[in-house]
Amino acid sequence: MKKQRIETTVGIFVVIGLICIGYMAVKLGDFSIFGDNSYSIYARFSAVTGLKLGSSVEVLGIEVGKVQNMVLDQKKQMAMVEFRIKKGVQIYDDAIASIKTSGLIGDKFIQIDPGGAGDLLGPGDTIIDTNAPLDIESLIGKFAFGSIGDKGDKKE
Numbered sequence: 001m002k003k004q005r006i007e008t009t010v011g012i013f014v015v016i017g018l019i020c021i022g023y024m025a026v027k028l029g030d031f032s033i034f035g036d037n038s039y040s041i042y043a044r045f046s047a048v049t050g051l052k053l054g055s056s057v058e059v060l061g062i063e064v065g066k067v068q069n070m071v072l073d074q075k076k077q078m079a080m081v082e083f084r085i086k087k088g089v090q091i092y093d094d095a096i097a098s099i100k101t102s103g104l105i106g107d108k109f110i111q112i113d114p115g116g117a118g119d120l121l122g123p124g125d126t127i128i129d130t131n132a133p134l135d136i137e138s139l140i141g142k143f144a145f146g147s148i149g150d151k152g153d154k155k156e
Contacts, residue, residue, distance in 0.1 A: 038065060038084040039123035043097040043110070047132040048079040050108040051099055057083045057110045064089045067110065083110060093118035093125070099133035108133060 048070055057065035069082040085091065092115035100111045112127070121127070 038086050040068065040082050041085055041091065041121055041123075041125060041127060043081050043083070043127040043130050044073060044076060044078040045081060045097075045099065045130050045132050046078060048081060048099060049133050050101070051081070051110070051133070052108070055107065055109050057085065057112065059089060059091070059112045059114050064112075081110070090114065091121045091127070092116050093121055093127075094129070095121065095127050096129045096131065097127045098131035101133065101136065105136065 051067060051070065053067055053070065055067040056063045057067065065083050065085040067081060067083045071080050071082075072078075073080045091112060094115035094117050096113040096115070098111045098113075099108055101108055
């Protein structure tokens with residue numbers, strides 16, 4: 001009897017452990033069992049330096065999505081970025097998407113100013129007004145070697 005009771009207790013803990021592992025895999029993997037609760041929006045950038053798949057997308061400082069895909073648009077010679085936005089977040093066609101840096105040398109993320117004067121963007125629509133990331137390395141190099149100011153402005 002005692003051996004059967006120990007085996008039953010161990011079995012219950014194994015089942016609970018497997019349920020916990022399954023739950024964590026779903027939560028950490030951004031996997032949805034009951035349908036998708038986000039939609040895709042696109043934006044064209046002249047450069048996406050430092051941006052990675054899975055980088056966050058923020059509206060007013062709140063994370064509302066993730067970068068899903070990045071491809072090169074050969075016709076327009078621009079980088080096309082697809083990101084998933086949570087349903088319920090309203091973004092208008094006059095929105096501005098910018099690639100920003102978290103901290104001085106942190107990870108890149110997309111910041112969206114949602115706009116408000118135009119029509120709502122729906123799944124598959126494209127944000128037209130974008131800003132490429134600031135190249136910190138070249139600015140530091142220019143500052144370090146003294147080539148920031150215009151040399152033609154010297155007064156004698």
